[in-house]
């Protein structure tokens with residue numbers, strides 16, 4: 001594993017960074033561009049329908065990058081032998097952040113799916129309750145955690 005990492009260090013770090021860019025950048029665009037724009041749609045059904053659709057697209061796009069992020073992280077953990085360096089706790093902090101972000105992503109996917117089903121069944125209020133939490137709390141929380149993880153990433157080997 002260490003040999004694979006050392007032979008492909010640039011590609012692995014690149015894949016790690018681009019995954020963070022897509023995941024965190026995707027959430028920022030969703031929350032502060034798309035969401036803001038959808039909020040102007042007057043019909044609640046249409047508004048929720050657009051939000052649910054855009055979230056579905058976002059989750060489909062980011063999911064592979066979330067997996068690439070953790071796979072490349074494992075390569076780096078083993079490749080740099082981080083557990084035997086002074087950066088051990090930094091790595092633990094990033095592992096913790098990735099885990100919380102991943103669990104939040106799964107919860108958001110489940111809530112979105114439930115919201116879309118309720119919307120299709122004509123339960124607009126139920127759908128709103130499912131989707132609102134995603135936009136109000138969960139995406140902003142994941143953006144903050146992602147930014148902290150990026151900051152911690154820049155703190156390695158300094």
Ligand code: HEM
Pocket residue numbers: 013016017020021023024069070073074076077080091094095096097098101146147149150153154155156157
């Ligand atoms: C799962 C646990 C993680 C581990 C063990 C980990 C480990 C690392 C390591 C060792 C580096 C330094 C690479 C180098 O300079 O050669 C790094 C950089 C980076 N990490 Fe992570 N990472 C993890 C999760 C994350 C997450 C969740 C994000 C953001 C969503 C992230 C974003 C970044 C970024 C943007 C860099 C590049 C920083 C720079 O170029 O200075 N990482 N990470």
